[in-house]
Amino acid sequence: MIPLGSCTMKLNATTEMEPVSLPGFADLHPFAPAEDAAGYRKLIDDLEGWLAEVTGYDRVSIQPNAGSQGELAGLLAIRGFHLANGDTERTVCLIPSSAHGTNAASAVMAGMKVVVVKAADDGSVDLDDLQAACEKHSDSLAAIMVTYPSTHGAYEDSITELCKIVHGHGGQVYVDGANLNALLGFAKPGEFGGDVSHLNLHKTFCIPHGGGGPGVGPVAVQGTPAPYLPSHPMHPEPEKRAGIGPISAAPYGSAGILPISWAYIRLMGGPGLTRATAVAVLSANYVALRLADHFPVLYRGHGGPVAHECILDVRGLTKDSGVSVDDVAKRLVDYGFHAPTMSFPVAGTLMVEPTESEDLGEIDRFCDAMIAIKGEIDRVQAGEWSPENSPLRHAPHTARALVGEWDRVYSREVGVFPTGIDPDKYWPPVARIDRAYGDRNLVCACPPPEAFAE
Amino acid sequence: MAAAVPGGIRADGDLDLPEAVSEDAAAKELRHLAGLNRPAEAMIGLGYHATITPPVIRRNVLEDPSWYTAYTPYQPEISQGRLEALINFQTVIGDLTGLPTANSSLLDEGTAAAEAMTLLRRGNKKASGPFVVDADALPQTIEVVRTRAAGMGIDVVVADLTAGLPEGPLSGLLVQYPGASGRILDPRPLIEAAHGRDALVVVAADLLALTLLEAPGEMGADVVVGSSQRFGVPLFYGGPHAGFMSVSAGLERHLPGRPVGVSIDAEGRPAYRLALQTREQHIPPRQGDLQHLHRPSPARRRGFDVRRLPRSRGAEGDRTAHPRLRRPHRRGARGRGSGTGQRHPVRHADRARARSCCGGRRVGPLLRAAPALGRRRPRRPLHVGDHHALHGLQRAACLRRQRWRLRDRVVDPELGGAAVGLPHPRGVRQPPQ
Numbered sequence: 055m056i057p058l059g060s061c062t063m064k065l066n067a068t069t070e071m072e073p074v075s076l077p078g079f080a081d082l083h084p085f086a087p088a089e090d091a092a093g094y095r096k097l098i099d100d101l102e103g104w105l106a107e108v109t110g111y112d113r114v115s116i117q118p119n120a121g122s123q124g125e126l127a128g129l130l131a132i133r134g135f136h137l138a139n140g141d142t143e144r145t146v147c148l149i150p151s152s153a154h155g156t157n158a159a160s161a162v163m164a165g166m167k168v169v170v171v172k173a174a175d176d177g178s179v180d181l182d183d184l185q186a187a188c189e190k191h192s193d194s195l196a197a198i199m200v201t202y203p204s205t206h207g208a209y210e211d212s213i214t215e216l217c218k219i220v221h222g223h224g225g226q227v228y229v230d231g232a233n234l235n236a237l238l239g240f241a242k243p244g245e246f247g248g249d250v251s252h253l254n255l256h257k258t259f260c261i262p263h264g265g266g267g268p269g270v271g272p273v274a275v276q277g278t279p280a281p282y283l284p285s286h287p288m289h290p291e292p293e294k295r296a297g298i299g300p301i302s303a304a305p306y307g308s309a310g311i312l313p314i315s316w317a318y319i320r321l322m323g324g325p326g327l328t329r330a331t332a333v334a335v336l337s338a339n340y341v342a343l344r345l346a347d348h349f350p351v352l353y354r355g356h357g358g359p360v361a362h363e364c365i366l367d368v369r370g371l372t373k374d375s376g377v378s379v380d381d382v383a384k385r386l387v388d389y390g391f392h393a394p395t396m397s398f399p400v401a402g403t404l405m406v407e408p409t410e411s412e413d414l415g416e417i418d419r420f421c422d423a424m425i426a427i428k429g430e431i432d433r434v435q436a437g438e439w440s441p442e443n444s445p446l447r448h449a450p451h452t453a454r455a456l457v458g459e460w461d462r463v464y465s466r467e468v469g470v471f472p473t474g475i476d477p478d479k480y481w482p483p484v485a486r487i488d489r490a491y492g493d494r495n496l497v498c499a500c501p502p503p504e505a506f507a508e
Numbered sequence: 509m510a511a512a513v514p515g516g517i518r519a520d521g522d523l524d525l526p527e528a529v530s531e532d533a534a535a536k537e538l539r540h541l542a543g544l545n546r547p548a549e550a551m552i553g554l555g556y557h558a559t560i561t562p563p564v565i566r567r568n569v570l571e572d573p574s575w576y577t578a579y580t581p582y583q584p585e586i587s588q589g590r591l592e593a594l595i596n597f598q599t600v601i602g603d604l605t606g607l608p609t610a611n612s613s614l615l616d617e618g619t620a621a622a623e624a625m626t627l628l629r630r631g632n633k634k635a636s637g638p639f640v641v642d643a644d645a646l647p648q649t650i651e652v653v654r655t656r657a658a659g660m661g662i663d664v665v666v667a668d669l670t671a672g673l674p675e676g677p678l679s680g681l682l683v684q685y686p687g688a689s690g691r692i693l694d695p696r697p698l699i700e701a702a703h704g705r706d707a708l709v710v711v712a713a714d715l716l717a718l719t720l721l722e723a724p725g726e727m728g729a730d731v732v733v734g735s736s737q738r739f740g741v742p743l744f745y746g747g748p749h750a751g752f753m754s755v756s757a758g759l760e761r762h763l764p765g766r767p768v769g770v771s772i773d774a775e776g777r778p779a780y781r782l783a784l785q786t787r788e789q790h791i792p793p794r795q796g797d798l799q800h801l802h803r804p805s806p807a808r809r810r811g812f813d814v815r816r817l818p819r820s821r822g823a824e825g826d827r828t829a830h831p832r833l834r835r836p837h838r839r840g841a842r843g844r845g846s847g848t849g850q851r852h853p854v855r856h857a858d859r860a861r862a863r864s865c866c867g868g869r870r871v872g873p874l875l876r877a878a879p880a881l882g883r884r885r886p887r888r889p890l891h892v893g894d895h896h897a898l899h900g901l902q903r904a905a906c907l908r909r910q911r912w913r914l915r916d917r918v919v920d921p922e923l924g925g926a927a928v929g930l931p932h933p934r935g936v937r938q939p940p941q
Contacts, residue, residue: 056579066577069531075571078542081558083550084746086874093544094745107524119615119747130659163626164659211514239523240509246517262573265590266580268615268748287651299655303555303618303648303735304746311748313538320537323528332509339512359512384585393583450585454775482585485774487781492771496760496783498609499599501770505778 055416057341059363059395059405060154060205062235062257070260070317079313084304088290095290097316098306102272104319108327109231109251110242111274115283116255117300119307121232122156124252124271125199127284127301129164131250131275132197132226134282134298144224146191148198150179152206152399154232157199166196177206177353179216188223195225197250202229202243203236203361205399206353207338207407217247226250231274234258235409236335236362239328249276259315270308270315333410334362337417341406344421348428352403363407365400366424372402375434376441379404382427387450388472389423390480426472445469450482550743550874554688555617555646557716557738565740584781585773591780594768597736597750604715605732606723607754613765614751617712618652620733621645621682623764624710624753625653625662627731628680631762635707637677638663644687645712653682669693673701682710685724686717699728715739715752730756 056063073079078093088095102114118124129147136144147166149157151173158168171187174180179200188195198220203209210216217227229248235258237243243251255261256269263269275283285297286305294305306312322330342351342364352365368379379402383393395405408417427446434444441447443463448455451469460466471479529537550558561570569575581587581594594612601610614620625639639657641650643666650666657664667674669683670693681702686692699709710731711724716738718724724732737749755763761784769783 058579061579063577063579066573067531069535071571071573071576072535073538073542075566076539076542077547078545080561080742080744081547081550082545082745083547083552083556083558083743083874085552085554085556086546086548086550086745090546090548090874091745093541096544097538097541104525110519119619123615123619126656126659130655133659162660163656165661209513209517211516213514214516240513240519241517242519245519262576263579264576265578265587265594266613284655287647299658300618300648300651301655302747303616303646303652306746308615308744308747310742310744310746313541317534317538319525320534321528321531324523324525326528327523327525335509335512355512356514357511361512383583387583387586392579392586396582448774452775480586483588484585484777484779487584487773487779488771489781492769492781492783495771496609497770498595498611498760498767498783499602500595501778505770 055408055412055420056392057394057406057408057420058392059207059365059407060232060398061263061395062233062254062362062407062409063263063411064235064257064260064409065411066260066262066314067318067321069321070314071262073313073317074311079310084306084309085288091290094306094309094312097312098309101312101316101319105253105272106244106274108238108242108319109234109253109274110244110246111248111251111276112244113280113283114253114272114274116270116272116309116312117284117286117302117305117307118252118271118273119302119304120267120269121252121254121256121271122160123301123307124254124273125156125160125228125230126163127271127273128228128250128252128275129160129166129197129199130284130298130301131273131280131282132228133164133166135226135278136196138282141224143194144196146194147196148184148187148191148220148225150198150200150204152177152179152204153199153201154205154230154399157201157230161199167194171198177208178204178210178212181212181215181219184216185219188219188225192223195220195223197226197228199228199230201232202248203233203355204353205232207233207361207363207365207405208353208355209236209359209361211356214247221247232257233362236331238331239324240331244274244276249278250274255312255315260318261311261314268308268311270311330410331362334408335359337408337410337412338362338364338406340414340417341408341421344418345424348425349404352400362409363405366394366404366406367400367402368404369402371428371431371435375431377431377434377444377446378402381441381444381446381449382431384486385427385430385446385449386423387480387482388445388470389426390476390478391420391423423473430472439463445472448486450485452483452485453481455485545745547743548874552874553690554648555714555735555737556743556746558743559738559740561740561742581768581782584779588780591768591782595770595780597752598768601715601736601752601754604718604723605711605713605729605752605754606725606727607729607732607756608725609757609760609763609767610752610754611763611765611767612750612752613763613767614733614753616747616749616751617646617733617735618649619656620735620751620753621649621710621712622653622656624682624731624733625657625680626660627753627755627759627762627764628708628710629662631759632680632706632708635677635679635705637679637707638665639680639682640664640674640678640702641666641682642684642687642712643668644689644691644693645682645684646688649682649684649712669698673698673705678702678705678707680707680710682712683729684712685721686714692717692721695724695729696727703728725754725756730759 105114118127145166147161148169148171150171161168172180172183226249229243229251231251231253251274252271282298284301285294286300289295289305338360342360349366352367372378383396386393445464456470581590597612598610654664683695702709708730711729713734733753735749735751741749766782766784773779
């Protein structure tokens with residue numbers, strides 16, 4: 055289980071992955087004549103149509119080859135729309151304080167000025183602050199960028215009201231599709247007020263993360279901004295050659311991995327996608343419920359449920375015990391888990407997104423590990439271990455540490471086998487890495503072999 | 509879900525999608541779609557080259573879930589294999605481009621060039637004026653740069669650099685090396701002239717050519733960008749591929765994304781992690797999986813092989829990375845098709861055999877019509893990949909039938925004469941004993 059919040063690490067089924075290697079998909083040149091690419095054309099038309107259906111938008115372009123590129127494409131579409139209306143002054147982009155970091159960066163790249171909107175105490179966008187910002191920038195408002203459900207992992211009731219306010223001041227609503235896995239089959243951004251969105255096929259639609267890429271970040275638009283989707287001077291579809299210009303070097307971006315998302319939707323159908331959303335939300339609520347007595351769950355929607363992910367607040371424990379969120383993350387390695395997302399969107403917290411792909415046994419194993427780590431923090435808090443000498447601070451434990459001299463205040467078993475002897479134990483190849491040392495002494499190429507001498 | 513999702517946003521009705529099918533049926537449909545594509549022999553070039561993905565790499569990297577399912581290595585203690593592969597990639601890029609620091613976060617050559625343009629603005633506040641782009645740059649690179657520049661309010665001037673830099677101030681320069689036409693322009697005078705006007709220089713380079721040509725970094729380039737696709741990543745109809753960027757000393761902290769760097773662990777041993785941690789956690793993506801497809805050791809040999817193929821039919825002793833194919837006065841062999849690539853019918857000596865090789869379809873390499881660069885007659889640059897070395901004789905037969913002839917171009921011998929190998933010959937470190 056890789057419980058990374060906001061990243062939607064779901065199963066990459068072999069049937070979805072296999073077609074990528076078929077010569078018909080792998081060996082085609084991007085500027086081959088259109089009649090030589092009939093298979094791709096059908097696949098892309100299907101996929102763009104299906105994505106439009108599930109998001110409630112009119113048109114989709116799969117050209118952007120990353121989420122950040124999709125954001126830029128979406129904002130350029132909004133900019134193009136305003137310019138075509140003669141609204142050259144509409145350049146202010148409102149961004150809630152909880153937004154993904156890429157949002158603000160994309161807005162600047164699209165030539166917009168960023169104005170931050172505050173969050174209310176419950177984590178939702180502060181509508182009073184939004185109203186004030188909209189009134190102040192009424193003549194220059196270009197757009198708002200919101201993530202739904204929010205990056206806090208909660209369905210906010212106020213989203214329809216938010217869209218109304220922004221539309222009332224002539225702005226467009228950009229809904230970041232990072233959390234679409236909590237909406238498919240239940241709500242459509244294009245219907246509840248969004249004008250533009252980008253999706254992440256590498257999150258919601260099963261393209262693997264591949265250590266950080268490659269991704270696909272299609273941009274979806276409603277009605278008016280449609281003519282401002284990415285174009286390409288050598289596009290196989292002649293009507294898409296002129297326009298705002300290409301966002302990516304190739305007309306269809308990362309075309310070679312689109313069969314993965316095509317296969318996912320083909321295998322799931324409408325009812326399957328809807329059920330996946332429900333199971334993902336159920337899993338997150340199960341984690342929130344099991345861990346709530348041990349780690350406070352930071353934000354919840356109306357009435358209590360979280361969306362498809364939940365934020366576990368470690369800050370109180372850090373204050374009381376000296377054990378940091380980093381220590382918890384590294385200690386999870388000893389328990390055989392990849393850490394959840396750390397310190398996003400709130401510093402000192404962990405964000406867990408189990409997705410629909412994990413079964414109950416695996417989710418329970420994760421919850422058990424978190425509860426056991428809380429038990430270790432309790433022992434630090436009780437004074438049994440100092441934070442510096444605790445197994446938490448020394449995590450992760452390597453095989454080298456196990457067989458070497460042992461001068462720790464806890465036993466070898468507690469260090470490396472906290473849940474008992476496990477034949478499937480994962481052994482990290484290195485101990486805790488000093489990140490600051492490497493930044494002070496920046497080396498980004500292979501060190502000489504002597505550096506590895508014992 | 510009724511308790512969780514606010515009623516006001518609930519969609520009416522079910523999703524209107526085709527009914528789900530079994531895994532077997534979906535796989536069959538995808539095979540059918542793949543079969544509708546006709547890859548043919550792609551010799552269009554423009555930054556995309558037919559290449560061989562060695563089966564051992566296809567099977568053990570591209571198709572291996574332990575490589576492709578993993579997350580961005582934010583937890584470095586459990587990602588050392590990934591990070592080591594990425595730092596090897598950065599090392600090879602640094603060696604080939606002749607610049608000390610490379611990253612592994614770029615998507616393709618066009619976006620890498622656009623990122624380089626913005627990097628120059630961050631890294632060099634002295635210069636002002638338009639960003640000048642080589643008219644012989646890849647056409648899609650020029651357009652991606654234009655899109656990005658328009659958003660940020662940067663002026664772009666596309667200029668023929670054969671006669672030197674255009675007059676006036678400039679904030680940066682992008683030179684394509686070798687050019688999209690196959691021409692290899694000595695970038696040194698341009699780099700010197702740009703530096704003389706306080707501007708920094710980006711060279712967009714063909715990585716395979718750099719195994720034979722002098723590294724741009726050694727000729728004074730400040731940034732080198734490009735795509736490493738032709739080092740074994742399939743064409744994929746345009747992507748995903750791995751772009752690259754390397755920078756000179758002093759610019760490393762302006763690199764987009766976070767490069768992989770070396771640090772030490774709690775026991776004092778070298779360990780890898782993403783450097784420059786003060787940045788946003790959500791960074792521009794890296795093409796993690798694709799960098800691992802490249803193996804440095806055969807790179808230079810490949811460079812020679814690819815050069816040898818056209819050269820064997822060119823003028824003796826000429827030196828070029830991209831020979832050009834010129835079509836003499838022959839009528840009737842018109843290209844057909846839409847888009848940039850054009851299929852050229854070829855009279856094959858043994859049509860029956862050709863059909864059986866190509867699934868009964870028309871054969872012929874996909875070539876590109878390129879505008880004349882300062883000459884009257886349009887040209888059809890022929891781009892050769894290592895893939896073609898395998899089919900060399902068959903292709904040669906096709907080309908001879910067409911009475912096409914290769915015109916090599918003599919390049920300043922100094923450019924090739926100074927070609928360097930890889931200072932990190934093994935490309936990977938030895939595992940600690």
